[in-house]
Amino acid sequence: MRKITFFAMGFSVLATIGQAKTPVLNVLTYDSFTSEWGPGPMVEAAFEAVCACDLVFQGAGDGAALLARLQLEGITSDADVVLGLDTNLIEAARDTGLFAPLPQLPSAKLPIVWADPVFAPFDWGWFSFVYEQGTVSNVPQSFVELAASDLKIVIQDPRSSTPGLGLLMWVKAAYGDGAAQIWADLADNIVTVTPDWSQSYGMFLAGEADMVLSYTTSPAYHLIAEGDESKAAAAFSEGHYMQVEVAGKLAATDQPQLADQFLTFMTSAAFQEVIPQTNWMYPAYAIPTGLPSGFEQMITPEVSLMFDPKEASALRDATLSEWRAALSR
């Protein structure tokens, strides 16, 4: 055992000598961020052009897997920055005590005020129900109208998917104690609940449901990447719940300055420009060139709903059982 450790140390010393010239910044993120179609490759190239470092993205499943992995690794994690937690996971992430305060960053441009000392947003979006124009004639303008209609929807499970959890919070934020009733009324509209977003979206595209829980910006993908104008997001009068994706610096990092530099870079145009057409979300900081054309056709909800992380975390268990009870009947 001791011998192995000794050898391992020897190797890591050698490895450090070999790489001494270029420091390495490890950024733990979700898998689709690092993918060929995600923001990862472009962000990596842009940052490495200015940092004289090696930026390494470690992709681990989705946002929830990311947090789970971080909790498994604890302080022994070799990650310097974690990128891709969503608002509903922030409180659990903060409770790990693994994060360090942020450096001084420009303030984010969101529909809500953001003043978290530990987590900085890098993109955001509004949840909404996406439909195919032409097949849905009376587009519902609220959960009540949706529940009263005979439209079929497909949603994601809040126990395994972050958008699914977002929908749960959306109904709770809009209806409070009346949320259980909304779920009970929605029960006959729900075709099914899928473990993750892509399965829902695939079913919607295949015609299995009239509407799918996704984002207001989802139609932009079809419009810009496919030239397909038929998809649209329904605007709800209760307002739309927001998802904000954030990044934070780990306290145990061996590259604190580089981590700060990356987080500052994250707020710059070079990073933010990549977001709209890779993550299909809104950038969290202004980009001088403006949003790609096509985004102006997306709906802009008048009311933005969001619990602060503490509230969201406190509400989660109760709303989950409420949801489960309403749909199990």
Added chain:
Amino acid sequence: MARSAVSLTLVGVTAVLGLLLIGPLAAVIWRADQGLTALDIEAVRFTLWQAALSASLSVALAVPLARALYRRRFYGRGAIISLLGAPFLLPAIVAVLALLSVFGRVGLLAQGAAMLGLTLPSIYGAMGVILAHVFLNMPFAVRLLLLGWQSIPSERFRLAQSLGFGPPALFLHIELPMLRLVAPGAVMAIFMICLSSFAVALTLGGGPRATTVELSIYQALRFDFNLGAAAALGLLQSTLCLAALGLAALLPMQHGFGIGLDRALALGPPKGWRAYADFAGIFCATVFLLLPLGVLFYTGLSGIGSLPWVIWPAAARSVGVALCAAFLACFAALILAKASLRYGRFYEGVAMLPLATSSLVLGTGLFLIIHPFFSPARAALSVTILTNGFLSLPFAFRILLPDLRRLYADYGHQMTLYDLGPWAAFRFVIWPRMRPAIGFALGVTAAISMGDLGVITLFANADGTTLPMMIARLLGAYKMQEAASAALLLVLLSFGLFWLFDSREGKDA
């Protein structure tokens, strides 16, 4: 000398399996800071109920189908038997979308019914879960039973014919004893597969009513980070599986059918209504199984040529993983099957252990074990090979055991007499007579190992992505069409591997 090497290997294989079951679970429990909070009895009840129903229905339907395929000869029979391997090999998400394209709200069936002015009942609900599990597992049961039928020496059938046995008597005296040998193992294997169903059960179950234990484990591990709950649920799931295993062990053991001349020639099959029933059964089952696959083929095929180039190295990596895992699994299965014949059913239990494992707990536990020593990312592909080999071992075992048991019942005496060492026994007795089963086992394990993703998500992969990861990425990037093509590629490759091993050795059997 060689024999002690075999014993050593046996001890090694058993130890590795035991460690793989207990190690990760222990690692998760070790890190847990709170116990199980509210155990979900409802989830356990639903899980058991759907698994029991899916397994018994799959095997019940497989019996007449396997018999029909065994005793009829017709053009395309070999192709149908090969294709029976396909549904079992589909990754869950692909299988769900393929099934929905036929049985869904706007699927082919619903469209057909609408033309006739009919409305079909919704697939979503308990019925959908059972339907999907039968679609995925019934073909596997058919293949297991078919091996059973093929293991009956043709001398038996000749004897029966000369005694004037009609089909009912033939069933009672020759086929039923074989079924008693093969069917319980098949039911148990499928029961255990369905026990850990997660995506299929939830999506087709239509909502939280269809919550399985595996989903609760996922929630505990990912969203609640309650390792205690996850470990307790994982333990519960393993206990349920072991209980099923114990139940199956109560069934009486049978012996081989006596030595035959290794001729696999069937007698003239019964004529009249039985022929019609056989062909009707084969036809219905083929349509049921092939229609969803056909849609998959149709939607994915046009895009395969234009897939982004990164798909191809990922595909090559997946094939490599699958091959390594398959040889690992079949090697271990053969060793354990031999041991269970010699030392009793303890080793049968050992070989089935992987099915009792939650792959999520397995992945998390392995991560906890590996991570203090070196970066999990570096180990990602090796861990994938090891876990895929581990998780597919029970299938290889199920396929190999009945044949090996028969072989030892019939030829064990001679092997002892001539004092054959393990290699000679394999080379001159086992391999020539078990080639169809070994080929089938290699094919199945290779194909299963292509698709698995569950274990690996925590391990950020530094050696490059595999094909299932690529599909997940395409899906996550709205590229559903490309994902469909990549999924078809995965299915074609899995099936190609399966066919390569299976048909080379099993064509004429």
